[in-house]
Each structure stands twice: as C-alpha cells, then as structure tokens.
Amino acid sequence: MIDQKIAIVGGTGQFGQHLGERLEENNEIVISGSSVERAKEEAEPHGWGYGEGKEIVKGADIVIISVPIAVTVDVIHEVGPNVSDSALLCDVTSVKQKPVEAMKQYSDEVLGMHPMYAPSNSIKGQKIVMCPEKGKKWSVMEEFWEEHGADLHFTDPKSHDKATSIVQGLMHFSELVMADVIRKSELSTDEMNEYSTPIYQLITDLTARMLNQKAELYGSIQNHNPEIEDVREEVVDSAEELREVIKDDEEFSKKFEELGESFDLEGAQERTDKVIEFLSNDVRDD
Amino acid sequence: MIDQKIAIVGGTGQFGQHLGERLEENNEIVISGSSVERAKEEAEPHGWGYGEGKEIVKGADIVIISVPIAVTVDVIHEVGPNVSDSALLCDVTSVKQKPVEAMKQYSDEVLGMHPMYAPSNSIKGQKIVMCPEKGKKWSVMEEFWEEHGADLHFTDPKSHDKATSIVQGLMHFSELVMADVIRKSELSTDEMNEYSTPIYQLITDLTARMLNQKAELYGSIQNHNPEIEDVREEVVDSAEELREVIKDDEEFSKKFEELGESFDLEGAQERTDKVIEFLSNDVRDD
Known part of the structure; x- marks a missing residue:
C-alpha cells in the first residue's frame, strides 16, 4: 500500500508500534495515545505525526483502532464521528462482534481483524483473522498482511x-x-x-x-x-x-x-x- | 533378592508380566490370571508355575497383587486367608488406602506400592511410591527397585x-x-x-x-x-x-x-x- 494517511488510535501501545513500524514505508503515520504527551514521545523518534485520537482520524485514509479490549468500543464511539465515510476503519481486537458493530456506524469501509500473535514476533506465518464487513478498501490490509507472509483466514465476527x-x-x-x-x-x-x-x-x-x-x-x-x-x-x-x-x-x-x-x-x-x-x-x- | 517364592496374582497382565520378567532371576515365580488356562499360557514360555490365585499364594514368601484397580480389594480378600502371616503382601495399584487397609488383615508384612509408569518402559528413573505399612520385609522390594535404578518415594497411603x-x-x-x-x-x-x-x-x-x-x-x-x-x-x-x-x-x-x-x-x-x-x-x- 502506498501514499495512505494512516491514523493508529492507540499507536503508543506495543501492537500499535509494531503496526506503525511496518506501515511507515511509503505511508504517512499519525498516532494517538492515552495522552498527547505520550503520543509525542513515541511518534517523534519515528518521525510520525501525533495528536488526540479524535483529531488524528480527521482526513485519514485508514484508521486502525489498537487499544485494550476493555475500551475498544468506547474509543470507536469517541473517534468515529470524525472518521471520513470513505476511510477504511479497522481494529485489531481479540473479540470481533462488538467492535465491528460499533465501527459500522461510522464508515462505509469497515474491517475487523484479529492478528493472533504477540507484537514481539514477526508477522511471517502468523494467523490473522479477517472480518471484512463493509466496502472494498479492506483489500489494502489484505495486501499488507500478505506482503509480510501472514496466514489469512476470512470469516464473520460471530x-x-x-x-x-x-x-x-x-x-x-x-x-x-x-x-x-x-x-x-x-x-x-x-x-x-x-x-x-x-x-x-x-x-x-x-x-x-x-x-x-x-x-x-x-x-x-x-x-x-x-x-x-x-x-x-x-x-x-x-x-x-x-x-x-x-x-x-x-x-x-x-x-x-x-x-x-x-x-x-x-x-x-x-x-x-x-x-x-x-x-x-x-x-x-x- | 534371592531364593524367594514369589506369587504374582494377576501375573498374566502387562504389569504382572513386566514384574515377573524382572524378578525371575534367582527367584521362583508362580502366577495366576483370570483363569488357570490363561495363567498356563503365559507361565509356560517363561518356565513359571501357575494356578488359581488362592492356591499360588500358599507358601509364597512374597505375594504381589497386580490386578485392575476395580477388583483389587476383592482379590485381596479372596487370596488373603491363604497368605502366610510372615509373607510380604504387596500390591501395585494406582490407589493406596483401600488396598493397604485390606492387605493389613492378612499378613504381618504389608507394603503398598504405586509404580508410576507403564510396563512397556524400563524401570530406570521411574517414580515408585512406597507405603510400607507393617513389618520389615518390604526392604526386599526396596532393594529390587533400587537395583533397577528407580526413584523411590516413601509416604503413607492417605x-x-x-x-x-x-x-x-x-x-x-x-x-x-x-x-x-x-x-x-x-x-x-x-x-x-x-x-x-x-x-x-x-x-x-x-x-x-x-x-x-x-x-x-x-x-x-x-x-x-x-x-x-x-x-x-x-x-x-x-x-x-x-x-x-x-x-x-x-x-x-x-x-x-x-x-x-x-x-x-x-x-x-x-x-x-x-x-x-x-x-x-x-x-x-x-
């Protein structure tokens, strides 16, 4: 994927960092964290943009929600109203029904994902569950995972x-x-x-x-x-x-x-x- | 151990055979099985004696009960009256309280054992739980296991x-x-x-x-x-x-x-x- 503006909400976390580092080539990365300070700290060494979640999603081509399970749905509702209808809205949470339901309210392009591995590992050979729910833009994430040798499995959230x-x-x-x-x-x-x-x-x-x-x-x-x-x-x-x-x-x-x-x-x-x-x-x- | 007459009640089973083959050198082995026919079949190739359980225990120096858990206590009561007071009465069942209680009624020399391994393995390094309950003759079994490199653990049935x-x-x-x-x-x-x-x-x-x-x-x-x-x-x-x-x-x-x-x-x-x-x-x- 090239020339996408990618907002990683929760990009200061381990999985967010892992994704940012693998997406930064040819794309513009902007992250948020529990505070703007935290985001700045993690973003600057990488040359990424940073800001509050509901700000960074504005104008992004791809929004990835990468926050703890317990707050995922709340965060989706918080940033969702600022996500463009044509932006790919996706998440990487270990549960899929509730996050996907929430994301569907805010975009015409929705993809639920569950990367079944720890961010300390390489992507090669790892299982990624893919739940494409709306639109077609999810195929850019499919390409991303495939480029890194992941083992994709398509299904529905339930x-x-x-x-x-x-x-x-x-x-x-x-x-x-x-x-x-x-x-x-x-x-x-x-x-x-x-x-x-x-x-x-x-x-x-x-x-x-x-x-x-x-x-x-x-x-x-x-x-x-x-x-x-x-x-x-x-x-x-x-x-x-x-x-x-x-x-x-x-x-x-x-x-x-x-x-x-x-x-x-x-x-x-x-x-x-x-x-x-x-x-x-x-x-x-x- | 040498020159002992050893009766293995249930000597036709896999564990009974395993014991017989390791005890036959320098000792006299006699076995029983579910029928005298079965016992004969297994005993003859080894040159062991055979007979009904309550017959073979008569005059034996050591009696080893090696039958399925479900019938162990019944078999002890069946052969027990014919076991000499001075014979070492022992078992190899995976549970210990009930068999040991039963054996104590029939001899002054009682040892509960739980060899924690499958008879297809060698004895070396295997865990054997030993519950010496009466008398001192149990030390002959201690010697036997030690000669074969077992890892003995002494405790009580409970x-x-x-x-x-x-x-x-x-x-x-x-x-x-x-x-x-x-x-x-x-x-x-x-x-x-x-x-x-x-x-x-x-x-x-x-x-x-x-x-x-x-x-x-x-x-x-x-x-x-x-x-x-x-x-x-x-x-x-x-x-x-x-x-x-x-x-x-x-x-x-x-x-x-x-x-x-x-x-x-x-x-x-x-x-x-x-x-x-x-x-x-x-x-x-x-």
Whole structure:
C-alpha cells in the first residue's frame, strides 16, 4: 500500500508500534495515545505525526483502532464521528462482534481483524483473522498482511467469537479452574514434584505460563467476547454431568468413547509422544 | 533378592508380566490370571508355575497383587486367608488406602506400592511410591527397585491418595470436562485448526492422548481413590466461583495474582518457551 494517511488510535501501545513500524514505508503515520504527551514521545523518534485520537482520524485514509479490549468500543464511539465515510476503519481486537458493530456506524469501509500473535514476533506465518464487513478498501490490509507472509483466514465476527470462545475462552477458564483447585488442595510444590508426571508438569507449566502474564488481557477476553459466558456455563454443566456419569462404568465408557470422536486421536498420540520424548531428553536436563 | 517364592496374582497382565520378567532371576515365580488356562499360557514360555490365585499364594514368601484397580480389594480378600502371616503382601495399584487397609488383615508384612509408569518402559528413573505399612520385609522390594535404578518415594497411603487426586484425578477430570465442552460446541476440527494456537493444540492433544487409552483405567482411578470425589466437587465449586469473580476486574486481578503464587512462574515460562519452540520447529513440520 502506498501514499495512505494512516491514523493508529492507540499507536503508543506495543501492537500499535509494531503496526506503525511496518506501515511507515511509503505511508504517512499519525498516532494517538492515552495522552498527547505520550503520543509525542513515541511518534517523534519515528518521525510520525501525533495528536488526540479524535483529531488524528480527521482526513485519514485508514484508521486502525489498537487499544485494550476493555475500551475498544468506547474509543470507536469517541473517534468515529470524525472518521471520513470513505476511510477504511479497522481494529485489531481479540473479540470481533462488538467492535465491528460499533465501527459500522461510522464508515462505509469497515474491517475487523484479529492478528493472533504477540507484537514481539514477526508477522511471517502468523494467523490473522479477517472480518471484512463493509466496502472494498479492506483489500489494502489484505495486501499488507500478505506482503509480510501472514496466514489469512476470512470469516464473520460471530463465527470468530464462537471459535475463540473455545480456543481462548475455554482454555483459559479451564486453566484457571485447575489452578484454583490445585491451590485449594494446599499441597506444596515439593510434594507435587514427588508425584508429578511429565504430562502433569507440562499442563501445570502451561497454566503457570498464563498466570505469568497480565490478568487484564485474560479478564478482558472473558468479559468482552459475548460467546464466552456460555462456555463458562458449559464448564460448570459438563463438570456436574461428568460427576454423575463417572460413577457408572458402562455410561462412562460410552461417554469416553464419544468424546474421543471429536479429536484426532492418532495424530495427537504421535505429536504428544514427540513432546514427551523431548521433555525427558531436553527440558529436564537443565 | 534371592531364593524367594514369589506369587504374582494377576501375573498374566502387562504389569504382572513386566514384574515377573524382572524378578525371575534367582527367584521362583508362580502366577495366576483370570483363569488357570490363561495363567498356563503365559507361565509356560517363561518356565513359571501357575494356578488359581488362592492356591499360588500358599507358601509364597512374597505375594504381589497386580490386578485392575476395580477388583483389587476383592482379590485381596479372596487370596488373603491363604497368605502366610510372615509373607510380604504387596500390591501395585494406582490407589493406596483401600488396598493397604485390606492387605493389613492378612499378613504381618504389608507394603503398598504405586509404580508410576507403564510396563512397556524400563524401570530406570521411574517414580515408585512406597507405603510400607507393617513389618520389615518390604526392604526386599526396596532393594529390587533400587537395583533397577528407580526413584523411590516413601509416604503413607492417605498422603499418596491425596497427591494423586490432584496429579491424576484433577488432571484427567479437567481434560474430560474440556473435551466435553469442545464436543458440545460443535465446531469442526477444521474450524478449530483455523484458530488454533500452539498451546491450544498441545492441550487438546494431551486430552486426546488420554481419550486414546482405555476408559476403564481413568474411570477406576476416579472411583477408587477416595480423595477424588472431593476434587471433582472442587472443580464444580471453583468454576462457579470463578464465573462470578471474572465479572469484577479488580477481584479478578487479585485472584489471578493469588493463583500465580502456587506455581513456579519463571521456571514454567522458561520450560514452556522451549516446548513451544520445539513445537514450531519440529512437530509442525510433519
């Protein structure tokens, strides 16, 4: 893409910076942040313009909303009235229904995006979910991602939120529940280590990996993806149901087999064999 | 250990065979199975004796109960009256309180064991939980495991069952709940793959790995470890509690931080970085 005036609302954040640095060649970048001071600080070393969100979007060809999930919809409503009807209005939030609904009120060109990677990584090979909702100008972002070797997946906001309610929502919630039960058991880490298997160690390590990040991100995904509340309810329902099923050997065997039908059992066995082999040869040696 | 007459009740099973093959040098082995025919079939190629459980234990110096969890206590009561008071009576079941209680009725020499590995592996480096309950003769089994390079951990049956209620019980139950919610979501494997992250793939693969085994083992552990019912209840309670906590940003952040205190966050981050690196370089290439 060339000669576009690109306003990155939230351009002082890590993802905003990451985008600005990859878009600045041949385009004019202007960013906003939590304050004009902050924006100036980050913009000047790059030679970018800066200002308040509702100012920088005026006259921009492309507006990218790159702010925390919790404030995304509010920010869209704040800057939206100043976005030109013909400007491409897009966002990079991890949930899609609410931001896209909000953006549709302010432009004829709307694209919801969910880049599924951390801004510290390169774009090559990363999954980007694309929800083009209005107009045709979204293809300039398609070109941008493709130039950088991303793996694009086109869908609608509802399907996105439904799938991520499992891939992110269920996964994080299950890990939190597991962590809470372990904590309540009051068994010491040493005691656990005595009984730990490679798989137990790996699953608790993945849980601890999440707990080593910021609570805000995980709380926001749970609360701002409208599909996840149902998933949390399903966790409670399934746990209650399985508590009963497990008491009856025959019913349990049937259930166990049924559950297996939703997974690639042989592929999983082969892949996890390799991981376990790797764990016993490598990680434990340290 | 030398010149012992060792009766392996359930010696036709995989673990019984594994033990027999490692104990036969310098000792006399005699096994029983679900039928005398079965026992004969497995015993003859090895040159072992065979017979019904309650017959082979007569006059044995060591009796090892190696039958499925679900029938362990019944089998102990069946053969127990024929076990000599001075014989070492031991088992290899994954739960310890009930089998050890039962064995104590029949001998002055009682040892509960939980070898935490599959019989297809070598003993070297494997964790063996040892619960010596009566007498001193259990040291012959200690020597046996040590000769083979096992990693022994001494404890009491209640502590064992409490720890494994988390390491095995919670882990398996959580995986079952996750699998059930994924199945109910009716998202196709293809759809999931579009959104899958390396960590999601790994956790669902570990779940599928369990679902690729026999239901009986997992059902038995859930039902025969008396501590696991509480764990299943805790899963339901924690999930319900977290559903509420998650709605309040401040409360959630507090909870998230608290949960992190129970884990080795930095170690987990380092270990999982390596696993994720391995996954992206190796497993995905196939």
